[in-house]
Amino acid sequence: MRAPRSDRAPSTRSLRSQLAWVIAVLSGLPNLVLVGTVLLPVYRRTGSLTPGVWMFIGAWLVAVVGISVFVGYVLSRQLLAPLSDVAEDIEALPRAVPGARLSMSGREPREVLAVKRAFNAMLEEMHQEQARRSSFTAALMHDLKTPLIAANHLLNVVRDNEELTREQRIEVVSRLSTENQALIDLVQKMVDAHRLELEDVPLKREASDLRVLVAGVLERLQPLSRERGVDVAVQGEARARVDPKELERALYNLLSNAVRYARSRIEVEVFPGMVRISDDGPGLPEPLERLAQPFNGQPVEIAGRRYTAGTGGLGLFIARRVLEAHGGRLVTEASGERGTVLLAYLGGGAM
Amino acid sequence: MRVLIADDHPLFRMGLALALGAEGFDVAGEVENGRQAVERCAQGGIDVVLMDVKMPDMDGIEACRQAAAAPRAPVVVMLTTFEEPAIVRAAHEAGATAFLSKETEPRELARLLRAILDDPERDWMPRVELPDLTPREEQVLRLMARGLSTKAIAKELGLSPETVKDYLLGAFRKLDVRDRVSAVRRASELGLL
Numbered sequence: 001m002r003a004p005r006s007d008r009a010p011s012t013r014s015l016r017s018q019l020a021w022v023i024a025v026l027s028g029l030p031n032l033v034l035v036g037t038v039l040l041p042v043y044r045r046t047g048s049l050t051p052g053v054w055m056f057i058g059a060w061l062v063a064v065v066g067i068s069v070f071v072g073y074v075l076s077r078q079l080l081a082p083l084s085d086v087a088e089d090i091e092a093l094p095r096a097v098p099g100a101r102l103s104m105s106g107r108e109p110r111e112v113l114a115v116k117r118a119f120n121a122m123l124e125e126m127h128q129e130q131a132r133r134s135s136f137t138a139a140l141m142h143d144l145k146t147p148l149i150a151a152n153h154l155l156n157v158v159r160d161n162e163e164l165t166r167e168q169r170i171e172v173v174s175r176l177s178t179e180n181q182a183l184i185d186l187v188q189k190m191v192d193a194h195r196l197e198l199e200d201v202p203l204k205r206e207a208s209d210l211r212v213l214v215a216g217v218l219e220r221l222q223p224l225s226r227e228r229g230v231d232v233a234v235q236g237e238a239r240a241r242v243d244p245k246e247l248e249r250a251l252y253n254l255l256s257n258a259v260r261y262a263r264s265r266i267e268v269e270v271f272p273g274m275v276r277i278s279d280d281g282p283g284l285p286e287p288l289e290r291l292a293q294p295f296n297g298q299p300v301e302i303a304g305r306r307y308t309a310g311t312g313g314l315g316l317f318i319a320r321r322v323l324e325a326h327g328g329r330l331v332t333e334a335s336g337e338r339g340t341v342l343l344a345y346l347g348g349g350a351m
Numbered sequence: 352m353r354v355l356i357a358d359d360h361p362l363f364r365m366g367l368a369l370a371l372g373a374e375g376f377d378v379a380g381e382v383e384n385g386r387q388a389v390e391r392c393a394q395g396g397i398d399v400v401l402m403d404v405k406m407p408d409m410d411g412i413e414a415c416r417q418a419a420a421a422p423r424a425p426v427v428v429m430l431t432t433f434e435e436p437a438i439v440r441a442a443h444e445a446g447a448t449a450f451l452s453k454e455t456e457p458r459e460l461a462r463l464l465r466a467i468l469d470d471p472e473r474d475w476m477p478r479v480e481l482p483d484l485t486p487r488e489e490q491v492l493r494l495m496a497r498g499l500s501t502k503a504i505a506k507e508l509g510l511s512p513e514t515v516k517d518y519l520l521g522a523f524r525k526l527d528v529r530d531r532v533s534a535v536r537r538a539s540e541l542g543l544l
Contacts (some may be wrong), residue, residue: 093500094495094499097495098496099498100498101498141432142405142432145432146358146360146432147360147363149363149454150360150365151362151366153366153369153370153457154362154365154366154369156370156456156457157366157373160373161369161373176362
Protein backbone atom coordinates (compact mmCIF):
# COMPACT_ATOMS: atom_id res chain seq x y z
CA MET A 1 0.00 0.00 0.00
CA ARG A 2 2.65 2.48 -1.03
CA ALA A 3 1.33 5.94 -1.71
CA PRO A 4 1.59 6.76 -5.38
CA ARG A 5 4.31 9.26 -6.13
CA SER A 6 1.93 11.39 -8.17
CA ASP A 7 0.24 12.32 -4.88
CA ARG A 8 3.09 14.68 -4.22
CA ALA A 9 2.17 18.03 -5.76
CA PRO A 10 4.98 19.31 -8.00
CA SER A 11 4.86 22.80 -6.50
CA THR A 12 5.45 21.58 -2.95
CA ARG A 13 8.43 23.37 -1.47
CA SER A 14 10.77 21.31 0.61
CA LEU A 15 10.70 22.11 4.30
CA ARG A 16 14.38 21.34 4.43
CA SER A 17 15.36 23.90 1.78
CA GLN A 18 13.24 26.53 3.51
CA LEU A 19 14.85 25.75 6.83
CA ALA A 20 18.31 25.78 5.21
CA TRP A 21 17.67 29.26 3.78
CA VAL A 22 16.41 30.59 7.11
CA ILE A 23 19.48 29.24 8.90
CA ALA A 24 21.81 30.57 6.19
CA VAL A 25 20.25 34.04 6.33
CA LEU A 26 20.30 34.06 10.11
CA SER A 27 23.96 33.01 10.29
CA GLY A 28 25.05 35.28 7.43
CA LEU A 29 23.20 38.41 8.50
CA PRO A 30 25.28 39.20 11.61
CA ASN A 31 28.44 38.96 9.50
CA LEU A 32 27.09 41.41 6.95
CA VAL A 33 26.06 43.75 9.75
CA LEU A 34 29.55 43.37 11.21
CA VAL A 35 31.19 44.20 7.87
CA GLY A 36 28.89 47.19 7.51
CA THR A 37 29.49 48.59 10.99
CA VAL A 38 33.31 48.21 10.69
CA LEU A 39 33.66 49.59 7.15
CA LEU A 40 31.05 52.33 7.08
CA PRO A 41 32.92 54.67 9.50
CA VAL A 42 36.18 54.07 7.56
CA TYR A 43 34.45 54.89 4.25
CA ARG A 44 32.88 57.99 5.73
CA ARG A 45 36.23 59.16 7.05
CA THR A 46 38.37 58.53 3.96
CA GLY A 47 35.73 58.91 1.22
CA SER A 48 37.10 55.90 -0.64
CA LEU A 49 38.47 52.41 -0.16
CA THR A 50 41.55 50.86 -1.72
CA PRO A 51 41.12 48.01 -4.22
CA GLY A 52 42.83 45.73 -1.66
CA VAL A 53 40.12 46.47 0.88
CA TRP A 54 37.40 45.96 -1.76
CA MET A 55 38.89 42.60 -2.63
CA PHE A 56 39.08 41.66 1.05
CA ILE A 57 35.43 42.62 1.52
CA GLY A 58 34.41 40.61 -1.55
CA ALA A 59 36.33 37.53 -0.42
CA TRP A 60 34.95 37.94 3.11
CA LEU A 61 31.38 38.18 1.82
CA VAL A 62 31.80 35.15 -0.44
CA ALA A 63 33.22 33.21 2.50
CA VAL A 64 30.35 34.33 4.75
CA VAL A 65 27.73 33.31 2.20
CA GLY A 66 29.46 29.99 1.59
CA ILE A 67 29.79 29.18 5.28
CA SER A 68 26.18 30.26 5.95
CA VAL A 69 24.83 28.05 3.18
CA PHE A 70 26.96 25.16 4.44
CA VAL A 71 25.75 25.66 8.03
CA GLY A 72 22.14 25.85 6.79
CA TYR A 73 22.60 22.68 4.77
CA VAL A 74 24.10 20.70 7.64
CA LEU A 75 21.84 22.01 10.39
CA SER A 76 18.62 21.64 8.42
CA ARG A 77 19.52 18.06 7.69
CA GLN A 78 20.23 17.34 11.32
CA LEU A 79 17.12 19.10 12.56
CA LEU A 80 14.82 17.32 10.14
CA ALA A 81 16.50 13.92 10.44
CA PRO A 82 13.92 12.56 12.93
CA LEU A 83 11.15 13.58 10.54
CA SER A 84 12.74 11.84 7.55
CA ASP A 85 13.35 8.80 9.77
CA VAL A 86 9.63 8.67 10.59
CA ALA A 87 8.75 8.91 6.91
CA GLU A 88 11.17 6.08 6.17
CA ASP A 89 9.79 3.97 9.03
CA ILE A 90 6.23 4.51 7.85
CA GLU A 91 7.23 3.58 4.29
CA ALA A 92 8.90 0.37 5.53
CA LEU A 93 6.10 -0.57 7.94
CA PRO A 94 3.90 -3.50 6.89
CA ARG A 95 0.86 -1.31 7.57
CA ALA A 96 -1.83 -3.77 6.57
CA VAL A 97 -0.50 -6.42 8.95
CA PRO A 98 -2.56 -6.38 12.15
CA GLY A 99 -0.42 -5.25 15.05
CA ALA A 100 1.92 -3.16 12.89
CA ARG A 101 3.13 -0.09 14.71
CA LEU A 102 6.02 2.37 14.70
CA SER A 103 8.57 1.65 17.40
CA MET A 104 9.52 4.51 19.72
CA SER A 105 13.06 4.71 20.95
CA GLY A 106 12.36 7.54 23.35
CA ARG A 107 15.27 9.49 21.87
CA GLU A 108 13.08 11.26 19.32
CA PRO A 109 11.97 14.87 19.87
CA ARG A 110 8.61 15.35 21.56
CA GLU A 111 6.90 16.50 18.36
CA VAL A 112 8.02 13.42 16.44
CA LEU A 113 6.87 11.18 19.29
CA ALA A 114 3.47 12.87 19.09
CA VAL A 115 3.26 12.18 15.35
CA LYS A 116 4.25 8.55 15.90
CA ARG A 117 1.74 8.14 18.68
CA ALA A 118 -1.05 9.62 16.56
CA PHE A 119 -0.10 7.43 13.61
CA ASN A 120 -0.04 4.29 15.77
CA ALA A 121 -3.41 5.16 17.28
CA MET A 122 -4.89 5.61 13.82
CA LEU A 123 -3.42 2.32 12.64
CA GLU A 124 -4.73 0.56 15.74
CA GLU A 125 -8.21 1.93 15.14
CA MET A 126 -8.10 0.87 11.51
CA HIS A 127 -7.03 -2.65 12.41
CA GLN A 128 -9.69 -2.94 15.09
CA GLU A 129 -12.33 -1.88 12.64
CA GLN A 130 -11.01 -4.34 10.10
CA ALA A 131 -10.94 -7.17 12.64
CA ARG A 132 -14.48 -6.32 13.74
CA ARG A 133 -15.74 -6.38 10.21
CA SER A 134 -14.01 -9.58 9.27
CA SER A 135 -15.31 -11.43 12.34
CA PHE A 136 -18.74 -10.03 11.56
CA THR A 137 -18.50 -11.32 8.00
CA ALA A 138 -17.54 -14.76 9.29
CA ALA A 139 -20.56 -14.76 11.61
CA LEU A 140 -22.80 -13.49 8.84
CA MET A 141 -21.72 -16.26 6.49
CA HIS A 142 -22.52 -18.77 9.21
CA ASP A 143 -25.89 -17.17 10.01
CA LEU A 144 -26.88 -17.10 6.35
CA LYS A 145 -25.50 -20.45 5.34
CA THR A 146 -26.85 -22.65 8.12
CA PRO A 147 -30.56 -21.87 7.57
CA LEU A 148 -30.16 -22.16 3.81
CA ILE A 149 -28.54 -25.58 4.10
CA ALA A 150 -31.21 -26.59 6.62
CA ALA A 151 -33.94 -25.44 4.24
CA ASN A 152 -32.39 -27.52 1.48
CA HIS A 153 -32.38 -30.62 3.67
CA LEU A 154 -36.02 -30.04 4.59
CA LEU A 155 -37.09 -29.45 1.00
CA ASN A 156 -35.41 -32.71 0.01
CA VAL A 157 -37.21 -34.51 2.81
CA VAL A 158 -40.56 -33.11 1.66
CA ARG A 159 -39.80 -34.12 -1.93
CA ASP A 160 -38.44 -37.63 -1.27
CA ASN A 161 -40.31 -38.81 1.76
CA GLU A 162 -43.76 -40.03 0.89
CA GLU A 163 -44.48 -41.23 4.40
CA LEU A 164 -44.75 -37.69 5.78
CA THR A 165 -48.23 -36.96 7.10
CA ARG A 166 -50.11 -33.90 5.97
CA GLU A 167 -49.56 -32.30 9.43
CA GLN A 168 -45.84 -32.98 9.24
CA ARG A 169 -45.70 -31.47 5.80
CA ILE A 170 -47.52 -28.32 6.97
CA GLU A 171 -45.24 -28.08 10.00
CA VAL A 172 -42.13 -28.32 7.81
CA VAL A 173 -43.36 -25.76 5.31
CA SER A 174 -44.42 -23.26 7.96
CA ARG A 175 -41.05 -23.62 9.70
CA LEU A 176 -39.38 -22.99 6.35
CA SER A 177 -41.46 -19.90 5.81
CA THR A 178 -40.65 -18.53 9.31
CA GLU A 179 -36.98 -19.11 8.68
CA ASN A 180 -37.18 -17.43 5.31
CA GLN A 181 -38.74 -14.40 6.95
CA ALA A 182 -35.90 -14.33 9.47
CA LEU A 183 -33.39 -14.34 6.62
CA ILE A 184 -35.23 -11.52 4.87
CA ASP A 185 -35.18 -9.59 8.17
CA LEU A 186 -31.45 -10.16 8.50
CA VAL A 187 -30.76 -8.92 4.98
CA GLN A 188 -33.01 -5.90 5.59
CA LYS A 189 -31.06 -5.13 8.76
CA MET A 190 -27.83 -5.24 6.80
CA VAL A 191 -29.26 -2.84 4.25
CA ASP A 192 -30.50 -0.48 6.99
CA ALA A 193 -27.27 -0.61 8.97
CA HIS A 194 -25.25 0.06 5.84
CA ARG A 195 -27.43 3.05 4.97
CA LEU A 196 -27.43 4.42 8.54
CA GLU A 197 -23.70 4.04 8.84
CA LEU A 198 -23.00 6.14 5.79
CA GLU A 199 -25.47 8.97 6.03
CA ASP A 200 -27.63 10.91 8.43
CA VAL A 201 -31.18 9.69 8.53
CA PRO A 202 -33.45 12.16 6.74
CA LEU A 203 -36.65 12.43 8.77
CA LYS A 204 -40.21 13.07 7.64
CA ARG A 205 -41.69 14.09 10.95
CA GLU A 206 -45.40 14.00 11.55
CA ALA A 207 -47.59 13.94 14.62
CA SER A 208 -47.77 10.27 15.55
CA ASP A 209 -49.38 8.18 18.22
CA LEU A 210 -46.55 6.29 19.94
CA ARG A 211 -48.88 3.74 21.45
CA VAL A 212 -50.24 2.87 17.99
CA LEU A 213 -46.68 2.53 16.63
CA VAL A 214 -45.69 0.20 19.48
CA ALA A 215 -48.86 -1.84 19.08
CA GLY A 216 -48.25 -2.19 15.34
CA VAL A 217 -44.73 -3.49 15.90
CA LEU A 218 -45.87 -5.91 18.57
CA GLU A 219 -48.51 -7.25 16.23
CA ARG A 220 -45.85 -7.97 13.63
CA LEU A 221 -43.87 -9.76 16.32
CA GLN A 222 -46.83 -11.79 17.51
CA PRO A 223 -45.85 -15.05 15.75
CA LEU A 224 -42.44 -14.89 17.42
CA SER A 225 -43.78 -14.03 20.88
CA ARG A 226 -46.38 -16.76 20.59
CA GLU A 227 -43.79 -19.31 19.49
CA ARG A 228 -41.51 -18.35 22.38
CA GLY A 229 -44.36 -18.18 24.87
CA VAL A 230 -43.57 -14.58 25.83
CA ASP A 231 -46.27 -12.39 27.39
CA VAL A 232 -46.37 -8.83 26.10
CA ALA A 233 -47.83 -5.91 28.04
CA VAL A 234 -48.17 -2.29 26.86
CA GLN A 235 -48.91 0.71 29.05
CA GLY A 236 -49.22 4.47 28.64
CA GLU A 237 -50.22 6.86 25.88
CA ALA A 238 -48.26 9.63 24.19
CA ARG A 239 -47.97 11.50 20.93
CA ALA A 240 -44.79 12.78 19.32
CA ARG A 241 -43.57 14.47 16.15
CA VAL A 242 -41.47 11.69 14.73
CA ASP A 243 -40.80 9.93 11.46
CA PRO A 244 -43.19 7.02 11.99
CA LYS A 245 -41.48 4.76 9.47
CA GLU A 246 -38.00 5.22 10.91
CA LEU A 247 -39.17 5.05 14.51
CA GLU A 248 -41.07 1.89 13.74
CA ARG A 249 -37.85 0.44 12.39
CA ALA A 250 -36.04 1.34 15.62
CA LEU A 251 -38.84 -0.05 17.79
CA TYR A 252 -39.03 -3.23 15.73
CA ASN A 253 -35.36 -3.90 16.31
CA LEU A 254 -35.55 -3.18 20.04
CA LEU A 255 -38.77 -5.12 20.60
CA SER A 256 -37.74 -8.11 18.51
CA ASN A 257 -34.54 -8.36 20.59
CA ALA A 258 -36.64 -8.16 23.76
CA VAL A 259 -39.04 -10.88 22.56
CA ARG A 260 -36.16 -13.04 21.36
CA TYR A 261 -34.26 -12.92 24.65
CA ALA A 262 -37.08 -12.67 27.22
CA ARG A 263 -37.69 -15.71 29.39
CA SER A 264 -41.41 -15.18 29.80
CA ARG A 265 -42.41 -11.52 29.63
CA ILE A 266 -41.74 -8.11 28.11
CA GLU A 267 -43.23 -4.79 29.14
CA VAL A 268 -43.45 -1.67 27.02
CA GLU A 269 -44.30 1.68 28.64
CA VAL A 270 -45.03 4.70 26.50
CA PHE A 271 -44.22 8.13 28.03
CA PRO A 272 -44.16 11.56 26.40
CA GLY A 273 -40.77 11.62 24.66
CA MET A 274 -39.67 8.16 25.75
CA VAL A 275 -40.42 4.46 25.34
CA ARG A 276 -39.29 2.09 28.10
CA ILE A 277 -38.77 -1.54 27.12
CA SER A 278 -38.11 -4.19 29.76
CA ASP A 279 -37.65 -7.93 29.43
CA ASP A 280 -36.80 -10.71 31.86
CA GLY A 281 -34.03 -12.13 29.67
CA PRO A 282 -30.41 -12.81 30.63
CA GLY A 283 -29.26 -9.17 30.33
CA LEU A 284 -26.93 -7.63 27.79
CA PRO A 285 -23.71 -9.58 27.26
CA GLU A 286 -21.71 -6.36 26.93
CA PRO A 287 -22.34 -2.66 27.58
CA LEU A 288 -24.85 -1.15 25.17
CA GLU A 289 -22.28 1.32 23.83
CA ARG A 290 -20.16 -1.57 22.60
CA LEU A 291 -23.04 -3.67 21.32
CA ALA A 292 -24.79 -0.89 19.41
CA GLN A 293 -21.96 -0.52 16.92
CA PRO A 294 -22.41 -1.34 13.26
CA PHE A 295 -21.20 -4.79 12.36
CA ASN A 296 -20.25 -5.62 15.90
CA GLY A 297 -21.62 -8.33 18.08
CA GLN A 298 -20.67 -10.33 21.09
CA PRO A 299 -17.27 -11.80 20.30
CA VAL A 300 -16.58 -15.49 20.76
CA GLU A 301 -13.31 -17.31 20.42
CA ILE A 302 -13.16 -20.75 18.85
CA ALA A 303 -9.81 -22.50 18.60
CA GLY A 304 -8.02 -19.19 19.07
CA ARG A 305 -9.93 -17.39 16.31
CA ARG A 306 -12.39 -14.60 16.89
CA TYR A 307 -15.93 -14.73 15.61
CA THR A 308 -18.93 -12.59 16.30
CA ALA A 309 -21.49 -14.62 18.22
CA GLY A 310 -24.25 -13.44 15.96
CA THR A 311 -25.55 -10.58 13.92
CA GLY A 312 -27.64 -9.30 16.85
CA GLY A 313 -25.68 -6.06 17.29
CA LEU A 314 -27.06 -4.75 14.00
CA GLY A 315 -30.54 -4.17 15.40
CA LEU A 316 -29.25 -2.14 18.34
CA PHE A 317 -27.12 -0.03 16.04
CA ILE A 318 -30.09 0.69 13.76
CA ALA A 319 -32.26 1.68 16.74
CA ARG A 320 -29.53 3.91 18.18
CA ARG A 321 -28.98 5.74 14.91
CA VAL A 322 -32.69 6.34 14.29
CA LEU A 323 -33.13 7.71 17.84
CA GLU A 324 -30.06 9.92 17.46
CA ALA A 325 -31.47 11.30 14.23
CA HIS A 326 -34.56 12.30 16.22
CA GLY A 327 -32.29 14.12 18.67
CA GLY A 328 -32.71 11.36 21.22
CA ARG A 329 -30.64 8.45 22.44
CA LEU A 330 -30.74 4.85 23.57
CA VAL A 331 -29.88 4.23 27.23
CA THR A 332 -29.64 1.16 29.46
CA GLU A 333 -31.62 1.63 32.66
CA ALA A 334 -30.76 -1.83 33.92
CA SER A 335 -29.12 -4.97 32.62
CA GLY A 336 -28.46 -8.09 34.61
CA GLU A 337 -29.69 -11.55 35.48
CA ARG A 338 -33.18 -10.22 36.12
CA GLY A 339 -33.45 -8.77 32.65
CA THR A 340 -32.80 -5.71 30.57
CA VAL A 341 -34.49 -2.30 30.64
CA LEU A 342 -33.79 0.00 27.71
CA LEU A 343 -34.95 3.61 27.42
CA ALA A 344 -35.53 4.97 23.92
CA TYR A 345 -35.51 8.77 24.25
CA LEU A 346 -37.03 10.66 21.34
CA GLY A 347 -35.28 13.98 22.00
CA GLY A 348 -37.00 17.00 20.53
CA GLY A 349 -39.87 14.97 19.11
CA ALA A 350 -42.00 15.04 22.27
CA MET A 351 -45.38 16.77 22.05
CA MET B 352 -27.67 -46.41 15.55
CA ARG B 353 -28.51 -43.67 18.03
CA VAL B 354 -27.60 -40.19 16.96
CA LEU B 355 -27.47 -36.97 19.00
CA ILE B 356 -27.72 -33.72 17.03
CA ALA B 357 -26.06 -30.70 18.66
CA ASP B 358 -26.76 -27.50 16.74
CA ASP B 359 -28.05 -24.10 17.80
CA HIS B 360 -30.23 -23.80 14.73
CA PRO B 361 -33.69 -25.38 15.24
CA LEU B 362 -34.45 -25.64 11.52
CA PHE B 363 -31.15 -27.40 10.86
CA ARG B 364 -31.83 -29.87 13.68
CA MET B 365 -35.31 -30.52 12.31
CA GLY B 366 -34.10 -31.03 8.73
CA LEU B 367 -31.30 -33.31 9.77
CA ALA B 368 -33.44 -35.32 12.16
CA LEU B 369 -36.08 -35.93 9.49
CA ALA B 370 -33.49 -36.76 6.84
CA LEU B 371 -31.51 -39.13 9.06
CA GLY B 372 -34.75 -40.70 10.32
CA ALA B 373 -35.69 -41.42 6.72
CA GLU B 374 -32.26 -43.03 6.25
CA GLY B 375 -32.97 -45.44 9.11
CA PHE B 376 -31.09 -43.72 11.95
CA ASP B 377 -32.55 -43.38 15.42
CA VAL B 378 -32.30 -39.70 16.35
CA ALA B 379 -32.09 -40.11 20.11
CA GLY B 380 -31.89 -36.43 20.94
CA GLU B 381 -31.49 -32.86 19.80
CA VAL B 382 -29.64 -30.25 21.85
CA GLU B 383 -28.89 -26.60 21.13
CA ASN B 384 -25.52 -26.00 22.78
CA GLY B 385 -22.30 -27.69 23.77
CA ARG B 386 -23.12 -27.91 27.45
CA GLN B 387 -26.38 -29.76 26.78
CA ALA B 388 -24.53 -32.07 24.38
CA VAL B 389 -22.00 -33.03 27.08
CA GLU B 390 -24.82 -33.61 29.60
CA ARG B 391 -26.82 -35.73 27.16
CA CYS B 392 -23.75 -37.83 26.28
CA ALA B 393 -23.07 -38.42 29.97
CA GLN B 394 -26.52 -39.99 30.30
CA GLY B 395 -25.33 -42.66 27.85
CA GLY B 396 -27.08 -44.43 25.02
CA ILE B 397 -25.60 -42.29 22.24
CA ASP B 398 -23.49 -43.87 19.50
CA VAL B 399 -22.59 -40.77 17.56
CA VAL B 400 -22.85 -37.01 18.13
CA LEU B 401 -23.21 -34.67 15.17
CA MET B 402 -21.63 -31.56 16.65
CA ASP B 403 -21.77 -28.01 15.30
CA VAL B 404 -18.70 -25.84 15.99
CA LYS B 405 -20.25 -22.49 16.75
CA MET B 406 -22.84 -22.76 19.49
CA PRO B 407 -23.73 -20.54 22.43
CA ASP B 408 -22.86 -21.43 26.02
CA MET B 409 -20.15 -23.93 25.03
CA ASP B 410 -18.71 -24.29 21.54
CA GLY B 411 -18.52 -27.62 19.74
CA ILE B 412 -14.76 -27.99 20.11
CA GLU B 413 -14.89 -27.76 23.92
CA ALA B 414 -18.00 -29.97 24.02
CA CYS B 415 -16.16 -32.51 21.86
CA ARG B 416 -13.18 -32.42 24.24
CA GLN B 417 -15.41 -33.09 27.25
CA ALA B 418 -17.65 -35.66 25.56
CA ALA B 419 -14.73 -37.59 24.07
CA ALA B 420 -12.84 -37.67 27.38
CA ALA B 421 -15.76 -39.15 29.33
CA PRO B 422 -16.10 -42.91 29.87
CA ARG B 423 -18.31 -44.65 27.28
CA ALA B 424 -17.65 -41.73 24.99
CA PRO B 425 -19.68 -41.63 21.78
CA VAL B 426 -18.06 -41.03 18.40
CA VAL B 427 -17.98 -37.27 17.80
CA VAL B 428 -18.45 -36.09 14.23
CA MET B 429 -18.09 -32.34 13.70
CA LEU B 430 -20.74 -31.11 11.27
CA THR B 431 -20.14 -27.49 10.41
CA THR B 432 -19.92 -24.66 7.90
CA PHE B 433 -16.38 -23.87 9.05
CA GLU B 434 -13.46 -25.19 7.10
CA GLU B 435 -10.47 -23.27 8.47
CA PRO B 436 -7.51 -25.58 9.05
CA ALA B 437 -7.04 -24.10 12.55
CA ILE B 438 -10.51 -25.31 13.51
CA VAL B 439 -9.99 -28.72 11.91
CA ARG B 440 -6.79 -29.03 13.91
CA ALA B 441 -8.48 -27.96 17.14
CA ALA B 442 -11.27 -30.49 16.53
CA HIS B 443 -8.69 -33.20 15.90
CA GLU B 444 -6.88 -32.36 19.13
CA ALA B 445 -10.20 -32.35 20.99
CA GLY B 446 -10.78 -35.96 19.94
CA ALA B 447 -13.23 -35.61 17.05
CA THR B 448 -13.39 -38.67 14.82
CA ALA B 449 -14.50 -36.90 11.65
CA PHE B 450 -15.06 -33.40 10.33
CA LEU B 451 -17.87 -33.02 7.78
CA SER B 452 -19.48 -30.11 6.02
CA LYS B 453 -23.09 -29.26 6.78
CA GLU B 454 -23.61 -29.20 3.04
CA THR B 455 -23.11 -32.97 2.78
CA GLU B 456 -26.23 -34.47 1.22
CA PRO B 457 -28.24 -36.45 3.82
CA ARG B 458 -27.86 -39.67 1.85
CA GLU B 459 -24.11 -39.22 1.58
CA LEU B 460 -23.99 -38.20 5.25
CA ALA B 461 -25.83 -41.41 6.20
CA ARG B 462 -23.38 -43.47 4.16
CA LEU B 463 -20.39 -41.73 5.76
CA LEU B 464 -21.82 -42.10 9.26
CA ARG B 465 -22.28 -45.83 8.77
CA ALA B 466 -18.73 -46.17 7.48
CA ILE B 467 -17.36 -44.10 10.37
CA LEU B 468 -19.24 -46.13 12.98
CA ASP B 469 -18.04 -49.37 11.33
CA ASP B 470 -14.44 -48.31 11.74
CA PRO B 471 -14.16 -45.42 14.22
CA GLU B 472 -10.45 -46.06 14.75
CA ARG B 473 -9.61 -45.09 11.18
CA ASP B 474 -8.40 -41.53 10.62
CA TRP B 475 -11.39 -39.79 9.10
CA MET B 476 -10.21 -36.25 9.70
CA PRO B 477 -9.45 -34.13 6.61
CA ARG B 478 -5.78 -33.66 5.88
CA VAL B 479 -4.46 -30.30 6.96
CA GLU B 480 -1.40 -29.74 4.84
CA LEU B 481 1.02 -27.72 6.89
CA PRO B 482 3.75 -25.98 4.94
CA ASP B 483 7.23 -27.14 5.82
CA LEU B 484 8.59 -23.90 7.28
CA THR B 485 12.07 -23.78 8.78
CA PRO B 486 12.28 -22.53 12.39
CA ARG B 487 13.88 -19.31 11.15
CA GLU B 488 11.08 -18.73 8.60
CA GLU B 489 8.49 -19.32 11.29
CA GLN B 490 10.30 -16.94 13.64
CA VAL B 491 10.50 -14.21 11.00
CA LEU B 492 6.83 -14.74 10.13
CA ARG B 493 5.81 -14.40 13.79
CA LEU B 494 7.73 -11.15 14.16
CA MET B 495 6.18 -9.85 10.95
CA ALA B 496 2.72 -10.70 12.28
CA ARG B 497 3.54 -8.52 15.30
CA GLY B 498 3.86 -5.67 12.82
CA LEU B 499 7.65 -5.38 12.67
CA SER B 500 9.22 -4.09 9.47
CA THR B 501 11.99 -6.02 7.76
CA LYS B 502 14.54 -3.64 9.26
CA ALA B 503 13.12 -4.08 12.74
CA ILE B 504 13.04 -7.90 12.38
CA ALA B 505 16.67 -7.81 11.23
CA LYS B 506 17.62 -5.75 14.28
CA GLU B 507 15.69 -8.03 16.62
CA LEU B 508 17.31 -11.21 15.29
CA GLY B 509 20.76 -9.75 14.63
CA LEU B 510 20.56 -10.55 10.92
CA SER B 511 20.95 -8.41 7.82
CA PRO B 512 17.73 -7.07 6.24
CA GLU B 513 18.58 -9.02 3.06
CA THR B 514 18.71 -12.31 4.96
CA VAL B 515 15.37 -11.51 6.62
CA LYS B 516 13.91 -10.74 3.21
CA ASP B 517 15.14 -14.13 1.95
CA TYR B 518 13.46 -15.91 4.88
CA LEU B 519 10.25 -14.01 4.24
CA LEU B 520 10.25 -14.84 0.55
CA GLY B 521 10.87 -18.49 1.42
CA ALA B 522 7.92 -18.45 3.82
CA PHE B 523 5.70 -16.69 1.25
CA ARG B 524 6.52 -19.34 -1.34
CA LYS B 525 5.73 -22.19 1.04
CA LEU B 526 2.50 -20.55 2.15
CA ASP B 527 1.64 -19.89 -1.47
CA VAL B 528 1.07 -16.16 -0.94
CA ARG B 529 2.53 -13.04 -2.47
CA ASP B 530 2.43 -10.39 0.20
CA ARG B 531 2.72 -9.82 3.93
CA VAL B 532 -0.96 -9.45 4.66
CA SER B 533 -1.96 -12.69 2.94
CA ALA B 534 0.99 -14.42 4.59
CA VAL B 535 -0.19 -13.40 8.06
CA ARG B 536 -3.78 -14.36 7.22
CA ARG B 537 -2.79 -17.73 5.82
CA ALA B 538 -0.42 -18.50 8.70
CA SER B 539 -3.09 -17.67 11.25
CA GLU B 540 -5.64 -19.81 9.39
CA LEU B 541 -3.18 -22.68 9.59
CA GLY B 542 -2.73 -22.03 13.30
CA LEU B 543 0.97 -21.29 12.86
CA LEU B 544 0.98 -17.98 14.72
